[in-house]
Amino acid sequence: MTHLRRISSLLPVCIIAGACSSSGGRAPGVPSPAAILDGAIEQAGGARALESARAFRWEGAAIVHAGERDVAIRGEWAIQPPDSAVVATYDTTAGPSTTRRLIVVGGTGWLEEAGVFTPMPPAVLAAERDEFYLYQVMRLVPLRAPDVELAAAPPDTLGQRGFEVRMPGRPPVSAYVDENGRLAHLRLRITDARTGGQAWQDLWLSGVVEAGGVRWPREIRITMDGAPYFDLTIGSLRVEPQLVEPYLAGPR
Numbered sequence: 001m002t003h004l005r006r007i008s009s010l011l012p013v014c015i016i017a018g019a020c021s022s023s024g025g026r027a028p029g030v031p032s033p034a035a036i037l038d039g040a041i042e043q044a045g046g047a048r049a050l051e052s053a054r055a056f057r058w059e060g061a062a063i064v065h066a067g068e069r070d071v072a073i074r075g076e077w078a079i080q081p082p083d084s085a086v087v088a089t090y091d092t093t094a095g096p097s098t099t100r101r102l103i104v105v106g107g108t109g110w111l112e113e114a115g116v117f118t119p120m121p122p123a124v125l126a127a128e129r130d131e132f133y134l135y136q137v138m139r140l141v142p143l144r145a146p147d148v149e150l151a152a153a154p155p156d157t158l159g160q161r162g163f164e165v166r167m168p169g170r171p172p173v174s175a176y177v178d179e180n181g182r183l184a185h186l187r188l189r190i191t192d193a194r195t196g197g198q199a200w201q202d203l204w205l206s207g208v209v210e211a212g213g214v215r216w217p218r219e220i221r222i223t224m225d226g227a228p229y230f231d232l233t234i235g236s237l238r239v240e241p242q243l244v245e246p247y248l249a250g251p252r
Contacts, residue, residue, distance in 0.1 A: 059077075
């Protein structure tokens with residue numbers, strides 16, 4: 001498993017809930033969703049760097065909170081959001097020889113171990129597709145597309161300002177920035193891979209790792225319905241114009 005910010009003159013993005021009007025129904029001094037998005041893009045390295053970085057590759061370590069036990073894993077994440085990913089991880093107590101891969105290609109997914117591909121159960125695939133879509137939101141510049149709607153959102157539990165993202169075929173996501181305007185928190189209803197039901201998921205983003213002019217969060221802490229779920233620390237990051245991964249071809 002995954003372990004889980006345009007100046008008003010550049011507004012092809014639809015700002016709903018009255019945000020396109022001069023006051024937008026907002027309290028005086030409250031920035032529009034588009035303005036919050038602009039600031040977050042700048043904080044993440046700027047539009048040019050983010051546009052060039054269509055794929056991300058990182059090595060990292062994570063803790064998977066699996067019920068009553070915590071599992072420490074290491075591995076490599078190779079992702080071209082929203083729908084292409086190969087994640088290879090292993091339990092640190094067992095070593096790299098036990099590496100398993102999670103592979104998502106569009107609406108298809110597999111789990112691979114020792115060359116054996118197993119189709120991903122539907123609930124797991126739905127959950128992973130929701131997860132990898134979040135990296136599309138974190139890349140920010142796709143949120144300027146004409147078919148993306150941004151809406152005002154109330155502050156999160158830390159009082160951070162933000163906006164809601166509505167993209168066709170995807171779950172709504174609330175995105176929040178910190179006091180510096182940097183993306184810091186994502187919240188959405190997501191498929192729970194364990195139950196197949198819906199749960200509230202929060203991603204808390206902190207730290208910075210840089211590559212190709214992009215400033216990406218180093219730590220991603222995920223909770224599910226408020227409970228610890230997945231904690232990732234990125235060691236090294238690479239950005240690429242396109243993800244090239246043999247495993248994306250699936251079983252042969």
